[in-house]
Amino acid sequence: MKYFFVPGRNYDLSKAELQSVISSNIKSNFNFEFKPRYILLTSSEGPEVIARLFNRLGGFISCGLVYDDIDLVIDEQKDKNKVTFGISVHTDTPRKYPKAKIKEVLDQIKDAFKSRDISSRYIIPKALLLETAQIIHNDVLEKGFELVIFDFDSRIFYGKTLAVQDINQFSMLEYDKPYTDKEMGVLPAKLATIMVNLLGLPVGSTVWDPFCGSGTIPLVSLINGYNVLGSDISADAVEGTKKNIEWLASSNKLNNVGFNIFVYDVLNPDNRVVRDLRKTSIQGIACEPFMGPPQFKPLAPYKAEKLLANVEALYSNLFEVLEKIRLTEFKAVIVVPSYKTFNGWMTVSLNKILSKKWRIDSNLIEKDLHWKRSDSIIKRNIFVVSKKN
Numbered sequence: 001m002k003y004f005f006v007p008g009r010n011y012d013l014s015k016a017e018l019q020s021v022i023s024s025n026i027k028s029n030f031n032f033e034f035k036p037r038y039i040l041l042t043s044s045e046g047p048e049v050i051a052r053l054f055n056r057l058g059g060f061i062s063c064g065l066v067y068d069d070i071d072l073v074i075d076e077q078k079d080k081n082k083v084t085f086g087i088s089v090h091t092d093t094p095r096k097y098p099k100a101k102i103k104e105v106l107d108q109i110k111d112a113f114k115s116r117d118i119s120s121r122y123i124i125p126k127a128l129l130l131e132t133a134q135i136i137h138n139d140v141l142e143k144g145f146e147l148v149i150f151d152f153d154s155r156i157f158y159g160k161t162l163a164v165q166d167i168n169q170f171s172m173l174e175y176d177k178p179y180t181d182k183e184m185g186v187l188p189a190k191l192a193t194i195m196v197n198l199l200g201l202p203v204g205s206t207v208w209d210p211f212c213g214s215g216t217i218p219l220v221s222l223i224n225g226y227n228v229l230g231s232d233i234s235a236d237a238v239e240g241t242k243k244n245i246e247w248l249a250s251s252n253k254l255n256n257v258g259f260n261i262f263v264y265d266v267l268n269p270d271n272r273v274v275r276d277l278r279k280t281s282i283q284g285i286a287c288e289p290f291m292g293p294p295q296f297k298p299l300a301p302y303k304a305e306k307l308l309a310n311v312e313a314l315y316s317n318l319f320e321v322l323e324k325i326r327l328t329e330f331k332a333v334i335v336v337p338s339y340k341t342f343n344g345w346m347t348v349s350l351n352k353i354l355s356k357k358w359r360i361d362s363n364l365i366e367k368d369l370h371w372k373r374s375d376s377i378i379k380r381n382i383f384v385v386s387k388k389n
Helices: 011-025 047-054 070-075 099-114 132-137 167-176 189-198 216-223 235-250 271-278 301-325
Strands: 002-007 030-034 039-043 060-067 082-091 119-123 144-152 155-164 206-209 227-232 259-263 284-287 331-341 344-347 358-360 369-371 378-387
Touching (some): 002 011, 002 047, 011 030, 011 039, 011 047, 011 369, 047 060, 047 155, 060 070, 060 144, 070 155, 082 099, 099 119, 132 155, 132 167, 167 189, 167 216, 189 216, 189 284, 206 216, 216 227, 216 235, 216 259, 216 284, 227 235, 235 259, 301 331, 301 344, 344 378
Parallel strands (some): 082 119, 082 144, 206 227, 227 259, 284 331
Antiparallel strands (some): 002 039, 002 060, 060 155, 144 155, 331 378
C-alpha cells in the first residue's frame, strides 16, 4: 500500500523524524519517495498502523492513503446514511484550481452520493487546503473523508486523509499546563516531539532531559510511551515539572510509564547522583539547554558570546557526566542555538563540546537540521549524537 505524508514548514527536520519513526517501528520492507512538498511511503502495513505511527509525529500536518481513482474513495462510503467530506489540493500550479472548479468537483461528488440515496454535505477549503481545525471541528474523518489531490510536475494522484495533526494536544501542552516559566523560554511541543522521535527508541525505553525546565520533553515522552528522567538546576522548575506531569496524568494520557524528576546541576555534578544514574537504564537524552531569556531584536556580539559560552559549558559538563555514567547503545538529541547579532549569526562548534568518543549521526540526516521561524532571533540547530563503540 502507498501512503502520503504532508510535512510542516521544517521539511528536513520532518523528513528525518519520519525516517526515524518508521525505521524503528516497521520491521517489514518499506520504501520512501521524497518530494519537495510531500513524502510517499510504500509499506505492507495497514492504515491503522500507519495512522497510529503518524499520531506520534510532531513535524507533519497529515497523512493518508493513496488511491488510483476518486470513485474508490466514494465507494468506501456506501454503507453510510450521511457523509461529511471536503477537498484539499496540493499543487505548484494553483491557477488550475480556482474556487469555482473546486466547488464543481465537490458538487459532482455530492451528486454521486445523491444518486446512491446518501445524504451529504461538504466543507469548502478557505484557500486550496482545508485547515486542520476545519477537519477536526467538522468531524470530517469520522463522518466521511477528506479527498486530497496532488498535482506536481504534471503528475496527478489522489489520496484520502487518515489522520491530521492533533493541534489541540500540542496547544494544551504549551498553554494549558499549570507551570510555565516564560522568562526562561519555552520549547515548542512539536519540536520536543520531533526530538524524542529522532532518538528512534522502542516504546518503554527511558529518556532523560537534564535541563527539563517546565517539562515539555518529559511530557511528550510520557505521552508516547517512554519512561522519563528529568532534572534541572532550578528547584522551582523541578517542582513545576512534577505538577505538569500530575496534570497530564489526570487527563488519562499516561499508560504503563514511570518518571523521576530531581534537582541536578551538570556544572557541579553530585557524585551520589552520578552513581544512581549509573545504576539506571537510560537509552537516550533529549534536551535544550538554557539559552537566555527570549530575544526580540538582534544581540550585540558580546552578549551572544556570553550566552554561547554558557551553552558550551553546560554541554561540555553534560557529556563528561555521560562518560562517567558509562552508558552503552545510547543516543542524544540536543539543541545548539545560533543567535542573530548585528554582525550576523553566531553559534558554537560541536568540536568544542564533544570529545572524540562521540560522533554526530548522519545515517538518516542528510542536511543540517534546525527549527526557526522567519523572524527568529534564536535558531535551534538539532544534532543527533551517539557514543562511538
